[in-house]
Amino acid sequence: MNSPKITANDIRAMKTRGERIASLTAYDYPMVKLLDEAGIPLILVGDSLGMVVLGYPDTTPVTMADMEHHVRAAARARPRALLGADLPFKSYETVESTLANARRLADAGAEFVKAEGGRAILPQVKAVIAAGIPFCGHLGMLPQSVREEGGYHIKGKNETEREALLADALALAEAGAFAIVLELVTPPVAKEISGKISIPAIGIGSGPDCDGQILVTHDLVGAFPWFTPRFVKPSLDTGAQIRLAVADWKKSLAGPA
Numbered sequence: 001m002n003s004p005k006i007t008a009n010d011i012r013a014m015k016t017r018g019e020r021i022a023s024l025t026a027y028d029y030p031m032v033k034l035l036d037e038a039g040i041p042l043i044l045v046g047d048s049l050g051m052v053v054l055g056y057p058d059t060t061p062v063t064m065a066d067m068e069h070h071v072r073a074a075a076r077a078r079p080r081a082l083l084g085a086d087l088p089f090k091s092y093e094t095v096e097s098t099l100a101n102a103r104r105l106a107d108a109g110a111e112f113v114k115a116e117g118g119r120a121i122l123p124q125v126k127a128v129i130a131a132g133i134p135f136c137g138h139l140g141m142l143p144q145s146v147r148e149e150g151g152y153h154i155k156g157k158n159e160t161e162r163e164a165l166l167a168d169a170l171a172l173a174e175a176g177a178f179a180i181v182l183e184l185v186t187p188p189v190a191k192e193i194s195g196k197i198s199i200p201a202i203g204i205g206s207g208p209d210c211d212g213q214i215l216v217t218h219d220l221v222g223a224f225p226w227f228t229p230r231f232v233k234p235s236l237d238t239g240a241q242i243r244l245a246v247a248d249w250k251k252s253l254a255g256p257a
């Protein structure tokens with residue numbers, strides 16, 4: 001018998017049970033199928049696809065059309081996992097544009113949407129949730145602000161940042177978000193936030209004490225070998241294996257000398 005489809009409420013309940021949430025990104029049909037078969041309960045079509053699939057230097061050039069294209073491919077895998085998608089850069093500046101774009105992603109097959117920011121985007125978050133689309137927050141280092149901030153900087157290093165992160169996390173939980181990604185937050189602050197909010201805090205580069213962890217799958221399996229974040233230890237060297245398989249095949253075609 002097939003196991004039942006995972007919902008946003010199921011992800012929230014994992015925190016209540018003390019079960020660690022393992023989450024990964026996927027941008028197409030085969031990767032969603034593989035992650036689902038491996039038992040990953042939460043899969044994100046992240047706008048990190050801008051770097052690891054589309055070859056951009058950061059996530060800011062990713063468009064709604066890019067996201068819809070990849071969400072449709074990912075959703076065709078019909079995973080048991082909860083499958084969500086990022087609202088890309090500048091797609092959630094007003095309540096109206098946020099609602100329209102969240103609905104476009106939901107129509108493409110996203111079962112939740114994620115956007116970067118806390119109290120600054122609370123009206124947008126509330127509107128998405130009121131429209132019946134589950135929402136995942138994203139706090140800490142916000143990749144869509146990388147150009148403004150001049151790099152990927154760790155957050156929570158001083159009291160002002162700690163207080164702001166905590167207030168943002170509490171506000172998102174209060175607004176009805178089902179989970180929050182904490183990216184590049186100092187481990188003690190990530191631990192404190194995880195302990196103080198009722199919904200799962202899912203860390204990336206934020207230490208071991210969050211309710212779950214998320215990684216870009218390409219980083220985990222060495223499929224984008226030209227850059228690996230410091231906090232990831234790849235468990236495979238897919239890039240090297242592809243080069244080797246291709247070179248072996250090429251050699252097998254060589255005719256007699």
Ligand code: KIV
Nearest residue numbers: 025046047048181216
């Ligand atoms: O875009 C992305 O893949 C993400 C996760 C890594 C959190 O936002």
